[in-house]
Amino acid sequence: MHGLAMRFLGHSTVRMELAGRVVLTDPVLTSRIGPLRRVGPLPAPGDHADVDLVLISHLHGDHLHLPSLRMLGDVRIVVPRGAGAWLRSKGFAHVEELAPGETLKDGDLRITGVHAQHSGHRWGPRLTHGPQTRAMGHLISGDGATVYASGDTDLFDSMSFLGDLGIDVALLPVWGWGPNLGHGHLDPHRAAEAVARLRPRFAVPVHWGTFAVGGSHLLPKLRRRMRRVLVEPPRTFAEEVAVRELGTTVILVEPGERVPLPVTT
Template identity: 30%
Template sequence: MDAPLAVTRVTHSCLLIEIGGLTLLTDPWFSERTAYHPGEPIAFGVADLPDLDAVLISHHHYDHCDLEAFASYRDKDVPMLVAAPVVERARRAGFREVRALYPWESTRLGAHAGRAGRTDGTGDGASGGSFRLEDLTVTAVPARHKVYEVTFVVQGGGQTVYFAGDTLLVPELQELAGRFPHIDLLLVPTNGLRLRPLFNRQVVMSAQEAATLTSWLRPRVAVPHHYAYSSGPVGDRLITKADRDPQNYVRAARVAAPGTEVRVIAPGERLTV
């Protein structure tokens, strides 16, 4: 039996993706600071994470790259595929296997010691010995945010996932449909975050723009993220402006891409695709 494709929401854009019997973590965020609040529970802490086969980090903003908290993760040899400005930060946090991926660059991950799905096919259960870690391909995708960012397509076990970080809707994303014509799971930001001090500059795609992306890609399943974030009572009035209701995306996507199943999942909830 093939391993399931599944996603578990930790909080915000921090997600666990299970693909081909392997587990990846995206954009780790496990703490809070002044003006940085998930706006929803953090489902579990770093110590409670499962054994990870890789970590993907789209950019260096704290709410996507909480390396101070994630530095307590038990395995410093976990492969990390990151936007270029994250490399030295991750190494300073003690992680040894860190690599930058640039837009449209792909890599096939090598076997990670101590995890199931070894290259010799003798995995201890999570992959049933039928899937090898070097069969997992990760491709960086162009993005645009307030700072340099890349997003990621993950392929393995005959399944494809696109994790859109918190990018704006940019023309380069139209290339995804041609390069990856069958996407099983889309993980897409939806809050249309704007920065009030910068004349309401938009830095994240909106619910309607996320629906447009969904219409371009036509995934089997789409899950919104990056919507509950709050900069606090004062910050929400003076610094940021955002749409915190994921149902706005649900409604827009059902019109724009009626063939896609749209699901909102709570922190700690696991969705099998």
Template identity: 30%
Template sequence: MRVTRIGHSCHLLEIGGRTLLTDPWFTVTPTYDPGEHVALTVDRLPELDGILITHEHYDHCDLDAITSRTDVPIVAPHTVVGRARDLGFREVRELEAGDSTEFGDVTVTATPGLHGVHEVTYVIQGEGQTVFFGGDTLRIPELDELPQRFGRFDLALLPINGLCIRPAGHRQVVMNATEAAGLTAALQPRTVVPHHYAFTSGRLGDLLITKAERQPVAFADEVRRLAPATEVRLLLPGVPLTL
């Protein structure tokens, strides 16, 4: 199994002989910037078997950027399905928490999530390996219970920036580093990779709209304290990790 973080929450996951793309985001704007190098352009992506989308926010669902790949199946919750079909994606599989779909011998199961809008997370299983992809969810009790259903996790991909919306009374919509470390302790994956921590809303947006933590090292320290058996890997965009 191999994972390559393209940037933000967008990863290439190679598992069970299949290649999946998570939460595509390739188009940078003044108010939506991943805050880090985007490792690949769409035309440099390898052949894909599927694209997994957790929710409709632009930084996780940049569908306009990937319309050259309308032959690739999209897996998404109901809030994304209509737009994907309108853009010409030929196969759109609607999954809500508890639903599953298959790509050959790889099974993708939607699991619960909680964010500012409707969101699902995903468990991906293939060739005896199990991955949790957390999109940009908050930590909720249902996620702590995933090992009871899926067994041991080999890899967890978790958001950590604790994003808050200033105009909404600093409402938190993404788990922070400490909460993500707590979820790591509950899931007990062999390896955890943080994501969703460099994002910026632009200079004015960061001052007036969003507030976020950008310290992956703090997450690594918390995991070492709460889940010392789990290896933390801080992946630069474009650097593959083979497990």
């Protein structure tokens, strides 16, 4: 695809080069997030040294990760509307807000916020104190290509409307970091249904194979479960999309790998 290059850095972090800009989605660049330990490779410094724009889908600590944002320097950070003042209070100066239905530009890139079916509270859906915003996804368009970065989400009705807009690449979560999934997430089967609604040319499974609960290797039953969920979800997703004959090509890459998109002229 002419003008678009991508690398899956792990979890929901994707480096995207499009329309002369470098974008990072939900950057997590460290070896740990609290009790979670990285089991895939650390992103190389060159993967985030020249970033122009950071897109944050929601406030959970594995998507808005303060230590990783500090590694990026004075970069433009786009957060869900209502989170700007909180993030600025943490020492970040170049913060802008975006809500579903709103659009901003960065050079020749056009970023549109879209709905996500997920909790937007910093500490989880059961708490009422602390930062609270709507979770969201992003449509990133430029040079004739459109990428949908869903962030964490479950299925929602207007996914079919997004498909009507024409999506070249969909970055879709297929699991998480634990042995089980909570509400507001896509598993491999629901992610395949998302493909049916979105109808992208290509789908890249993300949000898998990167983090595990620290100490899980000490419990045999949990260790076996984690071995499966660190490997199987994107493969099950690809198989489901193929069986349903949806016309979308799944590009499965391991954390740290370049996404081999076709080059068109």
